[in-house]
Amino acid sequence: MPKSCSDNLTIGLMSGTSLDGVDGVLAAFAADGGSPIRAIASAYIPFPDALRAELLALQTAGHNEIEREALSANALAHHYAACVEQVLARAGCSAGRISAIGVHGQTIRHRPELGYTRQTNNPALLAELTGIDVIADFRSRDIAAGGQGAPLVPAFHQAVFSQTGETRVVANIGGISNISVLGGSGNAGMLDTIGFDTGPGNMLLDAWIARHRGLPYDAAGAWAASGTVLAALLQALLREPYLAAPPPKSTGRDLFHLAWLDDKLQAFPTVAAADVQATLSAFTAASLADAIARHASGAAAVYLCGGGAYNAHLVAQLAAALQMREQDARVLSTDALGVAPTQVEALAFAWLAQRFLQRQPGNLPAVTGASGLRILGALYPH
Template identity: 65%
Template sequence: MASNPTDTATSLYIGLMSGTSLDGVDGVLASFTNEEGVLRETLAAAYVPFPAALRAELMALQTSGPDEIHREAQAANQLAEHYAECVAALLQQSGVPVEQIEAIGVHGQTIRHRPEAGYTRQTNNPALLAERTGIDVIADFRSRDIAAGGQGAPLVPAFHHALFSAREEDRVVVNIGGIANISVLPSRLTMPVIGFDTGPGNVLMDAWIAQHNGQAYDVDGEWAKSGKVHAEFLGALRAEPFLSTPPPKSTGRDLFHPAWLAKKLADFPDIAAADVQATLAVFTATSIGDAIRQYAPLTKAVYVCGGGAYNSYLMTLIQFALKLHRPDMTVESTASLGIAPNQIEALAFAWLAQRFDTKQPGNLPAVTGAEGLRVLGALYPA
C-alpha cells in the first residue's frame, strides 16, 4: 500500500458511492488516523452525474431481462470509467499526488439485494478502476457479511457510530437516499448500536415525478407540497409488511419499485398525480418517524444525511412526525455536526477501505445480523 509522506500519523483514502437513486457518483478524498481510523479531514469532494443512457440501463438491470450478463458487464465497465473520472477530479481538486493515496473504497451499483436468498449484487469492475487510476481498489463490501449470515446492509451505521456517537447525548442518524435507514447511537457505551432500513427514501417519489413530469427528482418537495395527502392510500402504503418486520432488515428496489406502487394505486384510480406525490412524501417521513419512535423513544437529537436532507419539505414532514411524539426533539442535517449530508456515504466507504487495510471489522452484527465481526471487502491491487 502507498504511504503518505506528509503525515506519518494519517493515511489518505478515496471513497466512491453510487446509490439507489442512480443519479451519479459521489466521491471524497479524506485522511484517517492510522491506528484508530478516525476521520481527520475531508480534503476534496466531487460528483460525476450518470448520463441518461447509463442510468436507464442500470434501472433496467434491476429486474431480469434479455442478455443481462453481457449488459451488466458493459454497464460495469462504464461505471468504472465514471468512477475513474471522479477520482481524477478529486486528485486535481486537492493537488494530492496519486502515490499518496492508500486505496479507493468503492461500493459499486446495487442491482439486486436478496440477502434472504444468500446474495447481493453490486455491479462494478474494480480491476478496471485500478488499471485506470493506478491506485489499489477495495470493493465488494457486502458479500462477506452475507456469507456470515447477515443482511450485508446497512453498512453505514458502523461508520455513523465511529463518526457521530457522543457521550453526552443519544443520537439518531437518518440516511435518506433511494432507501432510508437509521442508526441509533446511544450515549451509553454498553448499549448496542441499532441500524436498519426503514423503507423508501426518495425512490418512489423520484420514480413518480419522472413518470409524470419528466424530472429526476422533486426539488425541495415543491410538487409534493402542491398536492393533498390521501389518507386511505397512505394507509395502504403503510400496511407493507416490511415496515413492521423487526430488524435486522434491509431492502431496496427489489421491493420498492414502480410495479409495487402501481399495485397499491390500483385500488385508488382517481387520485391526482400531485396527491400521490404528496402521499409518498408523507409515507417516507412517517416510516422514518415510526422507526425512531419504536427503536429510539428517548432520543431527542436526530441528524439527517443523504440527498433527502436537501429536500426542505421532506425535512419538515420528518420534524412534524417526530415532534408529535416528542415536542423537544430536534431534526437537523449532519451539516450541523460539520459533515455535508451528501458526503457521508462516500466517506463511509473510504473508512471501510481503511478498515480493510488495517484488518479491522467493518460490520456491526447487531445491525446486519451476521454471526460476528468481519473484515469486509476484496482487494484489487494497482
C-alpha cells in the same frame, strides 16, 4: 482546515439507489487508521441518461443481462475513475499518495434472504485506470456470515458521530432510507448501536415525478407540497409488512418500485398525480418517524444525510411526524456535525477501506444479523 497530502489518505466512492451519479471523498485518517481527521476534497459525477436507464433496467431480469451488466460495470469504472481524478485535482494530490479507494458499486439485486447481493462494478478496471489499490465487494462477507450485508454505515456513524451521554439518530435519506441509532456510550460502545433500512426514501418520489413530469427528482419537494396527502392511501402504503418487521433488515428496489406502487393505487383510480406525490413524501416521513419512535424514543437529535436532507418539504414532514409521535428530537443535517449530507456515505466507504487495510472488522452483527464481526471487502491491487 487546509488541504493536505501528508496524512493517511483514502478515497471513498458511492453511487446509491437513487442512480443519480457518483459521490467521491478524499479522507485523511490518523496514522493508526482510526476515525477520519477530515474530508479534504470531494467531487460528484452525474450519470448520463443512457447509463442511468441501463442500470435501472438491470434491476429486473431481462434479455442478455449478463453482457449488459458487464458493459455497465465497465462504464461505471470509467465514471468512478473520473470522480477520482476530480477529487485528486481538487486536493492537489497525486495518486501515489492514496492508500486505497473504497468503492461500493451499484446495487442491482439485494436478496439477503436468498444468500446473495449484487453490486455491479469492475474494481480491477478501476485499479488499472487510477493506479490506486481498490477495495470493493463489502457486502458479500457479511452475507456469507448470515447477515443482511446492509446497512454498513452504522459502524462508521458510531465512530464519527456518536456523543457520550446522548442518544442520536443518523438518518440517511437516499433512494432507500436507513437509520443508525447511536447509543450514548461513545465511540467504544458499538454494542449499543443499531441500524436498518426503514423503507423508501426518494426512490418512489423520483420514479413518480419522472413518470408524470419527466423530471429526475422533486426539487425541494415543491411538487409534493402542491398536492394533498391522501390519508387512506397513506395508510395503505404503511401497511406494507416490511415496515413492521423487526431488524436486522434491509431492502431496496427488489421490493419498493413503481409496480409495487401501482398495485396499491388500484384501489384509488381517480387520484391526482400531485396528491400521490404528496402522499409518497408523507410515506417516507411517516415510515422514518415510526422507526425512530420505536427504536430511538429517547434520541436528542436526528441528523439527516443523503439527498433527502435537501428536500425542505420532506424534512418539515419528518419533523411534524416526529412531533405527532411525541418525539422531541431536533431535526438537523449532518452539517451540524461537520460533514456535508452528500459526503457521508462516500466518507463511510473511505472508512471501510481503512478498516480493511488495518484488518479490522467493518460490520456490526447487531445491525446486519451476521454471526460475528467480519473484515469486509476484497482487494484489487493496482
